[in-house]
Amino acid sequence: MPIQVNELSKQFKMFKREAGLSGAFRSFFKRKYETFHALKEISVQIEDGEILGILGENGAGKTTLIKLLVGLLHPTSGEVNINGFTPWNRKSNFLKQISVVMGQKNQLWWDIPASESFLLNQKIYEIPQSQYKNTLDELVDLLSVRDKLNVQVRRLSLGERMKMEIIASLLHNPKIVLLDEPTIGLDVISQLKIREFVKYYNEKYKTTFLLTSHYMHDIQALCKRVFVIHKGASLYDGDFEELVNRVNPKRKLLFEFNDKPDYNKIEKLSEKYNFHINNTILQSELPDKELTKLVSELFKLGVPASITMEDLPVEDTMRSFFTDPEKFLK
Amino acid sequence: MKAWIDKYFSVIRMTWIQALEYKANAIVGTFAIFSGLAIEFLIWKQVFQAQGLTEIRGFTFNGLMAYIFLCMIVGQLKSSWATSMEMIDSIRTGEMNKYLIRPISFFTYHFMMFIGHNSLFYIVYSTVLILFPILLPGWAFPTLLHVLGFIMALLISIYLSYAIYFCMVCFAFWFGEVRALVIAYNISNIVLSGQIIPLRLFPDSVRNIINLTPLQFLVDFPVSIATANLPIKFWLPKMGIALSWCIVMTLAGRVIYKSGIRVYGGYGA
Secondary structure (H helix, E strand, O other): OOOEEEEEEEEEEEEOOOHHHHHHHHHHHHHHHEEEEEEEEEEEEOOOOOOOEOOOOOOOOHHHHHHHHHOOOOOOEEEEEEEEEEEHHHHHHHHEEEEEEEOOOOOOOOOOEEHHHHHHHHHHOOOOOOHHHHHHHHHHHHHOOHHOOOOOOOOOHHHHHHHHHHHHOOOOOOOOOEEEEEOOOOHHHHHHHHHHHHHHHHHOOOEEEEEOOHHHHHHHOOOEEEEEEEEEEEEEEEHHHHEEEEEEEOEEEEEOOOOOOOHHHHHHHHHHHHOOOOOOOOEEEEHHHHHHHHHHHHHHHHOEEEEEEEEOOOHHHEEEEHHHHHHOOO | HHHHHHHHHHOOOOOOOHHHHHHHHHHHHHHHHHHHHHHHHHHHHHHHHHHOOOOOOOOOOHHHHHHHHHHHHHHHHOOOOOOOOHHHHHHHOOOHHHHHOOOOOOOHHHHHHHHHHHOOOOOHHHHHHHHHHHOOOOOOOOOOHHHOOOOOOOOHHHHHHHHHHHHHHHOOHOOOOHHHHHHHHHHHHHHHOOOOOOOOHHHHHHHHOOOHHHHOOOHHHHHHOOOOOOOOHHHHHHHHHHHHHHHHHHHHHHHHHHHHHOOOOOOOO
């Protein structure tokens, strides 16, 4: 068990003030402090080589959890054990086993080429020259950025910069990688490339990945299991497909008849099933079992010219989930 | 040990590469000090001429100019206030995360960045210091021993100055913004360490107070050695006290950092 989290809580003391100059003036002399519970008794176990998706709306506590797991923050209470290390002790041997990529923060030096930052990381992580060269060659080719290695970081596109950040974070072959919004702001092609890369890297090196993302396609493509945090508390820990089915068990059907079907029979079917029909094309969104029954009934009415059954877009499903997550998981 | 040296030398190397990206800034920064020297030269020349003085508290005009020139160089070489500002910002904005997730020391990493940034000054000023006894014989560095003593005292000054700044930087863990504190210290340190006016020209009561602090070791001590204003028999005892201040400030910085990091918020994603 590489990562074990037991009843982890984190509170922040925050001061609040009213808007405007008078509010600022009052708060200069007297500040109102409030305790914000960022995480409430979170427990989770993560296996070697797993890709776990951490989901939650903005401010749910995802990034706080990641910061605690890499030792950036000290918890208010609870324990974390990662391969025998407590993260916030920040032992050198622990830091050499992990890596973090934060989509909105960079570790590369802005004014000089990424290749220089890679050399610095080689020395910081004490990576032998041959290992460094082989790893860099592999990563650069996989992410197709060889021709950008000697370009100043500030001149790179967002997608190229993210790829360089990922390379910098993997040079020391970490056992655990935490990706916090790695595809934020990227175009569809770059998102796909990064997803494919993470999948390949995980399969090849059995590296454990923890991924937070607001793009459900990232989660769908990479994570079999997800951990949902809502208002700092653990809400769901399990299979992603199962969660999607619980939120929206419906599938979409497009059934096209060869000829116009018998209107009376269609009318009768509409009393049992919910669908729309436009000339020869019938459309319906129903749970899987009902949909199968409807299809078999439709076959009795005539031979179809075409038939399509598909899942509803996962982005839409999860959007409705996050409007009121507790409702779906009761 | 080799890995440790490699690791932190790489940081210095990176700052060199970065400095060379912006050559105009590097050149202007290096020679900016000479404008300050010109102003000091004109002011003191007026003072000596108007009053008809041949010396002030044992300083001849040439001796005073040598002292002030060396003070400016030492002041520049030991000044890590720009690095301190960067460190405060990195704590406040969460940029510090990138140091904490890697097996490096925040203290040493930034010390090396400070050394790296100042390297260009070291090269230029070393050349100036080598030329000093040749171009202005008798003004400073009467013997080789004085050169060695000066280098030792300068190294202590550089480290001690950084360690003091580091203690102040760490208060950013609690207060977020402490640049005012660093600026206030910086102004008082420029005056009270003897960087603008030699400590010998201060009233005795003020000098007695300064002698109880580490400030005297930042500028006045190395320059007094270089200009032979401090007898050799005082060098070692003074260096002992200066090294003790280095240990005290390092330990204080470590204690403040360790408790500060517990309340660090790592904001900004």
